Amino acid sequence: MADSVSSEEVAVISNTDITSTESENNIINTMVERGTALLRKLEINVAEAEKRTGKNTVNMQETYTVYLIEIRPAETEGGTPAAPDTLWRRYSEFELLRTYLLVTYPYIIIPPLPEKRAEFVWHKLSADNLDPDFVERRRVGLENFLLRVASHPVLSNDKIFFLFLTEEKGWRDAVLETGFQDKADSRLKSLSAMFRVKNPDKRFTALKQYSDELNNVISQLLRIRARVADRLYGVYKVHGNYGRVFSEWSAIEKEMGDGLQSAGHHMDTYAASIDDILEEEEHFADQLKEYLFYTDAVRSVCRKHELIQYELEMAAQDLAQKKQQKEELATGTVRIFSLKGMTSKLFGQESPEQKESRLAALEQSIQEGEETVKEKNTECQEFVRAAWDDIERFKEQKDKDLREALISYAIMQISMCKKGIQVWSNAKECFSKM
Amino acid sequence: MSISAPRGLASSGQKPITEILHPLSAAEEPLSPGPDVTVSGGRDKEVGLTNGTPVETPSPASASVLFNKLHLDDDLDPDTRDPYADTETHDLFVTVDDPKKHVSTMETYITYRVSTKTTRIEFDLPEYSVRRRYQDFDWLRTKLEDSQPTHLIPPLPEKFVMKGVVDRFSEEFVETRMKALDKFLKRVADHPVLSFNPHLNAFLSAKDLNKRQGLALLTKVGESVKSVAGGYKLRVRPPEFCALGEYLDTFNQKLGTIDRIAQRILKEQSEYLTELREYGTVYASWAGSEEELQRPLEGVAGCVTTCCGALEDMSENMSQDFLPVLREYILYIESMKNVLRKRDQSQAEYEGRLEAAVLRKQEDRTPIPAEVEKCQDKMECFNADLKADWERWQSNKRQDFKQLLTGMADKNVTYYEKCQAAWESLITVLQDKQTEDKTSETN
Numbered sequence: 057m058a059d060s061v062s063s064e065e066v067a068v069i070s071n072t073d074i075t076s077t078e079s080e081n082n083i084i085n086t087m088v089e090r091g092t093a094l095l096r097k098l099e100i101n102v103a104e105a106e107k108r109t110g111k112n113t114v115n116m117q118e119t120y121t122v123y124l125i126e127i128r129p130a131e132t133e134g135g136t137p138a139a140p141d142t143l144w145r146r147y148s149e150f151e152l153l154r155t156y157l158l159v160t161y162p163y164i165i166i167p168p169l170p171e172k173r174a175e176f177v178w179h180k181l182s183a184d185n186l187d188p189d190f191v192e193r194r195r196v197g198l199e200n201f202l203l204r205v206a207s208h209p210v211l212s213n214d215k216i217f218f219l220f221l222t223e224e225k226g227w228r229d230a231v232l233e234t235g236f237q238d239k240a241d242s243r244l245k246s247l248s249a250m251f252r253v254k255n256p257d258k259r260f261t262a263l264k265q266y267s268d269e270l271n272n273v274i275s276q277l278l279r280i281r282a283r284v285a286d287r288l289y290g291v292y293k294v295h296g297n298y299g300r301v302f303s304e305w306s307a308i309e310k311e312m313g314d315g316l317q318s319a320g321h322h323m324d325t326y327a328a329s330i331d332d333i334l335e336e337e338e339h340f341a342d343q344l345k346e347y348l349f350y351t352d353a354v355r356s357v358c359r360k361h362e363l364i365q366y367e368l369e370m371a372a373q374d375l376a377q378k379k380q381q382k383e384e385l386a387t388g389t390v391r392i393f394s395l396k397g398m399t400s401k402l403f404g405q406e407s408p409e410q411k412e413s414r415l416a417a418l419e420q421s422i423q424e425g426e427e428t429v430k431e432k433n434t435e436c437q438e439f440v441r442a443a444w445d446d447i448e449r450f451k452e453q454k455d456k457d458l459r460e461a462l463i464s465y466a467i468m469q470i471s472m473c474k475k476g477i478q479v480w481s482n483a484k485e486c487f488s489k490m
Numbered sequence: 491m492s493i494s495a496p497r498g499l500a501s502s503g504q505k506p507i508t509e510i511l512h513p514l515s516a517a518e519e520p521l522s523p524g525p526d527v528t529v530s531g532g533r534d535k536e537v538g539l540t541n542g543t544p545v546e547t548p549s550p551a552s553a554s555v556l557f558n559k560l561h562l563d564d565d566l567d568p569d570t571r572d573p574y575a576d577t578e579t580h581d582l583f584v585t586v587d588d589p590k591k592h593v594s595t596m597e598t599y600i601t602y603r604v605s606t607k608t609t610r611i612e613f614d615l616p617e618y619s620v621r622r623r624y625q626d627f628d629w630l631r632t633k634l635e636d637s638q639p640t641h642l643i644p645p646l647p648e649k650f651v652m653k654g655v656v657d658r659f660s661e662e663f664v665e666t667r668m669k670a671l672d673k674f675l676k677r678v679a680d681h682p683v684l685s686f687n688p689h690l691n692a693f694l695s696a697k698d699l700n701k702r703q704g705l706a707l708l709t710k711v712g713e714s715v716k717s718v719a720g721g722y723k724l725r726v727r728p729p730e731f732c733a734l735g736e737y738l739d740t741f742n743q744k745l746g747t748i749d750r751i752a753q754r755i756l757k758e759q760s761e762y763l764t765e766l767r768e769y770g771t772v773y774a775s776w777a778g779s780e781e782e783l784q785r786p787l788e789g790v791a792g793c794v795t796t797c798c799g800a801l802e803d804m805s806e807n808m809s810q811d812f813l814p815v816l817r818e819y820i821l822y823i824e825s826m827k828n829v830l831r832k833r834d835q836s837q838a839e840y841e842g843r844l845e846a847a848v849l850r851k852q853e854d855r856t857p858i859p860a861e862v863e864k865c866q867d868k869m870e871c872f873n874a875d876l877k878a879d880w881e882r883w884q885s886n887k888r889q890d891f892k893q894l895l896t897g898m899a900d901k902n903v904t905y906y907e908k909c910q911a912a913w914e915s916l917i918t919v920l921q922d923k924q925t926e927d928k929t930s931e932t933n
Contacts (some may be wrong), residue, residue: 097491139922165765186720215694258834266779269779270779273772273775273776274776276772277769277772277776280765280768280769280772281769283765284762284765284766284769287761287762287765287766288762289757289781290758290761290762291609291755291758291759291762294751294754294755294757294758295751296753297747297751299749300750301744301747301748301751304744305741305744305748308737308740308741308744311888312888312891312892315892319899337665388555455782455783458786459782459783459786459920461920462787462789462790462920463917463920466790466793466913466914466916466917466920467917469793469909469913470910470913470914470917471909473906473907473909473913474906474910476902476903476905476906477903477907477910480899480900480903480906481899481903483899483901484896484899484903487892487895487896487899488892488896490891490892490895
């Protein structure tokens with residue numbers, strides 16, 4: 057069902073050895089489905105990154121990176137591609153957008169942003185945010201984020217998102233005007249609060265557990281992969297020493313000299329090849345990282361559901377308590393301890409007028425309580441329905457994307473092997489001519 | 491058997507015994523037999539047996555059939571510019587194999603089977619099979635060095651191994667040592683002069699080597715050689731031998747560097763392997779919590795495991811085949827340097843004696859004594875032998891390193907091929923599933 061995606065939208069691994077069918081299947085970032093209205097209209101790119109300096113909120117000079125977002129109307133038949141509309145955004149604005157989405161759509165698994173600081177690095181990669189390789193990978197990650205949102209059946213229709221892509225100056229105000237900040241606070245509370253739900257939804261419990269497991273295993277994988285990369289780097293680079301010593305040795309040989317010298321050059325080539333190989337592999341690590349961060353979003357949805365469930369249970373409990381109180385008041389029995397009950401016992405029964413007014417107040421409260429419970433119930437059911445829709449969508453997306461990632465990883469490994477065979481076969485030929 | 495390299499003086503060349511007195515052979519040793527003469531007395535001195543048994547004599551016909559077959563196998567590389575290739579007849583074949591552990595009350599040791607096939611008449615039988623231990627090889631080498639001091643004797647693998655660090659009885663160690671011993675013996679057997687040494691003959695054929703007598707002789711011989719040449723300092727080494735010496739020094743250095751690089755690579759590979767193994771297990775454990783992705787993840791885990799196995803094979807090969815041969819050559823260089831030093835000594839002695847004799851002649855007209863001429867003969871024979879051996883050594887070195895390095899490259903290619911095959915089969919599996927999904931979607 058996925059149409060072929062233009063190369064502007066997604067990064068494709070340059071692999072000259074695979075067939076075109078493989079290449080089409082082998083889209084790394086996402087099989088972006090052009091099912092959404094937004095994507096039918098627009099093509100979205102994060103084309104460039106640039107360094108800027110300027111004064112920040114505390115009036116101090118700082119250097120930061122901005123990213124160029126390009127919007128183009130989707131290609132019409134026979135039409136030439138129009139010039140894109142562009143605007144610049146910095147990372148913090150992306151963060152703001154995401155927070156807005158998290159708060160506004162708590163039942164949606166919001167796509168994650170690329171990491172703020174480089175983590176799981178192996179020794180060669182710099183952890184510096186201004187390092188060009190890091191900036192480049194972040195650019196790709198940001199584009200990926202925008203495409204994920206743009207291809208989401210719900211999120212793609214959001215107005216603020218549209219403004220993010222189109223309004224450079226006025227956007228920040230528009231976001232703040234939505235008043236999402238208030239909801240943001242309560243959301244934070246929900247994430248950190250400790251409460252227990254009496255009847256947890258088994259599906260959500262299972263999902264949270266899966267999400268935690270996935271988080272663990274991907275973290276582990278990324279850590280070890282970094283160590284593996286480090287070691288592999290060492291193996292390749294040491295071979296470079298062969299290049300030098302073969303060259304020196306060839307100087308004292310007559311017939312063996314040429315063969316040794318040429319073989320030495322191949323050893324140098326071999327040693328140098330690891331840099332590109334590991335750079336390419338970073339792409340795979342980025343794909344894993346996206347899903348690592350996705351697990352946080354999944355967890356967040358589960359927690360939000362818990363909160364709603366909890367609030368529902370609290371409201372129901374509250375209502376039950378009030379009904380109980382009313383009954384006691386009406387029949388005069390005290391089953392539940394209440395301060396009022398105690399004082400009336402000690403200081404004498406209240407007057408019938410007082411009792412009447414209290415009953416009325418309770419009645420009111422009960423009605424309100426019933427309203428609340430109904431509301432909460434509806435909210436909960438809606439949440440569950442919408443969330444599970446998105447969860448099913450997410451699961452399919454995850455399975456597809458990760459399978460693609462594994463395939464492209466395998467292709468990378470094959471490419472590395474082919475390079476190795478090439479170099480060593482060349483060296484072998486040089487040796488056999490010694 | 492004839493050798494085409496011309497000799498100024500008759501000594502180690504293939505002339506009948508009666509014509510020459512080998513200048514540097516110890517007095518009591520029998521002379522190197524030429525191809526036409528049957529050695530009578532030499533071997534009888536060795537008496538007493540270690541656990542070797544000669545093979546039953548087969549009919550001469552079958553031995554020569556075997557010999558012919560082996561001869562054809564030897565014609566490997568037509569490019570070899572071995573000066574002896576055309577003229578040497580390969581008529582002595584030796585093999586070292588079949589290691590066995592012997593346990594006695596005093597000690598535990600390994601013996602190896604030494605098999606010989608030959609058409610040479612210096613040997614009574616066309617085939618032999620004896621068992622020898624490292625000590626015996628060491629004995630042989632020492633005898634050869636002392637009886638043929640002008641020749642380059644191939645090296646033996648290291649004698650001493652630190653107990654506790656290396657397991658002397660591990661399969662790997664024994665295997666490596668055995669290959670080196672086999673190489674040693676083959677090189678001796680291929681040498682136009684050394685292969686006719688009676689000690690070699692005894693080593694290959696005698697039921698037991700009585701080395702005690704030999705050892706006593708050894709010390710006397712060693713000392714006599716040394717005492718003769720001692721006390722003279724060499725002034726100028728002829729340029730061709732200077733070049734030789736320089737080459738040996740540089741080559742030694744380079745081999746040392748290559749050894750260090752190879753060891754470092756092995757270390758890095760071993761650490762890489764450790765991490766890679768863990769990497770594979772994480773994929774396997776991930777597979778446990780997935781449904782759709784279970785098979786792909788298990789597939790990846792399997793691939794990684796296959797690559798680990800391939801890497802292990804290659805590393806093992808490097809440490810068992812590559813490094814030992816490299817180290818052996820370093821020992822070989824040492825031997826060559828020793829021969830060079832001995833040559834220098836013989837030149838020094840000659841020049842020293844000559845100078846003394848010339849002075850005396852000037853004083854009282856005594857003629858140049860025969861002793862001085864003997865020294866001159868010694869020196870010139872040394873030079874000739876060394877040059878001939880040097881050529882041979884260079885050519886063998888070329889072959890050996892060609893083989894060694896080609897082998898190393900080949901093992902690397904095989905490793906990558908195995909890995910590539912594993913990943914390619916995984917992709918097929920993964921992509922098949924995809925097409926399955928696609929067709930079920932459209933249906």
